[in-house]
Amino acid sequence: AREQRWEMHVRAAADGQRIVHLIDRTGSYATDRIRVDFVANASHELRTPLASILGFVETLRDEAGDEPAIRDRFLKVMFDEASRMRRLVDDLMSLSRIEAEKYRAPDRSVDLEALVEEVRSEIVSTHNGRASDLIVEIGELPPVTGDRAQLSQLLHNVVGNAMKYGRPGTPVTLAVRYEAGPMVRITVSDEGEGIAPEHLPRLTERFYRVDSGRSRAMGGTGLGLAIVKHIVERHRGRFDIASTPGVGSTVTILLPREALSSKRNVLATQAA
Numbered sequence: 001a002r003e004q005r006w007e008m009h010v011r012a013a014a015d016g017q018r019i020v021h022l023i024d025r026t027g028s029y030a031t032d033r034i035r036v037d038f039v040a041n042a043s044h045e046l047r048t049p050l051a052s053i054l055g056f057v058e059t060l061r062d063e064a065g066d067e068p069a070i071r072d073r074f075l076k077v078m079f080d081e082a083s084r085m086r087r088l089v090d091d092l093m094s095l096s097r098i099e100a101e102k103y104r105a106p107d108r109s110v111d112l113e114a115l116v117e118e119v120r121s122e123i124v125s126t127h128n129g130r131a132s133d134l135i136v137e138i139g140e141l142p143p144v145t146g147d148r149a150q151l152s153q154l155l156h157n158v159v160g161n162a163m164k165y166g167r168p169g170t171p172v173t174l175a176v177r178y179e180a181g182p183m184v185r186i187t188v189s190d191e192g193e194g195i196a197p198e199h200l201p202r203l204t205e206r207f208y209r210v211d212s213g214r215s216r217a218m219g220g221t222g223l224g225l226a227i228v229k230h231i232v233e234r235h236r237g238r239f240d241i242a243s244t245p246g247v248g249s250t251v252t253i254l255l256p257r258e259a260l261s262s263k264r265n266v267l268a269t270q271a272a
């Protein structure tokens with residue numbers, strides 16, 4: 001339930017009566033609230049690894065620095081914490097860049113088939129060893145009008161989540177299909193622990209996590225799906241996540257195919 005905010009203006013009418021105007025400010029209040037919370041959360045998320053790095057530097061300087069085994073262990077923790085800060089800053093920058101471009105629709109023709117193949121090989125090489133198998137099913141596809149770098153990030157985030165939260169040894173399936181109509185359908189399914197229904201509507205909120213310990217242990221920033229949501233919105237697409245606890249989750253993304261008659265798109269294809 002969101003808090004109601006009313007603004008009241010009172011003025012005197014000619015006959016001495018008072019006229020009261022009530023203006024509903026609930027919407028803008030909520031937007032302010034989200035912004036304030038976001039800055040507070042981002043600062044907290046950055047401060048935690050920073051505090052840990054400073055703590056380890058202090059300890060190394062004081063005593064533990066003389067003992068090579070301890071020093072190496074501390075350096076490893078510091079490296080991991082600094083890497084986590086860098087991932088956070090990268091994601092924060094991505095979010096603000098995507099938001100800044102919100103009103104400028106992407107206008108390039110993107111070959112999804114080539115993009116999916118590129119993302120597949122990048123994911124397979126980074127998740128090397130510890131990951132589930134990634135199965136890619138791809139049909140005959142029309143080009144979509146999009147921002148290639150952002151669509152790559154979208155695929156990385158969604159497939160990355162399926163690999164992170166899927167049960168080890170179970171497959172992750174990335175399917176891209178076009179049947180008819182204006183939209184190309186991307187689905188990513190995993191056989192992980194799933195997500196309880198009460199969490200589903202909130203997953204695209206910044207820093208919302210079902211299990212923060214788990215997310216952190218997996219190297220998550222809590223911003224992945226917020227970024228996905230913004231990319232989908234900028235592409236005038238649709239995003240949905242369905243899940244059955246104990247069985248797995250399926251993320252569905254619809255992206256508009258390139259309009260056949262659009263002259264601008266033809267030019268973009270030639271330029272690309």
Ligand code: ADP
Binds near residue numbers: 208220221224226
């Ligand atoms: P994170 O960096 O924590 O993974 P995301 O924004 O990508 O952040 O996802 C938000 C939360 O949604 C995750 O912390 C996790 O709890 C949940 N989640 C996302 N994808 C899945 C999935 N495929 N299976 C189970 N839980 C998921």
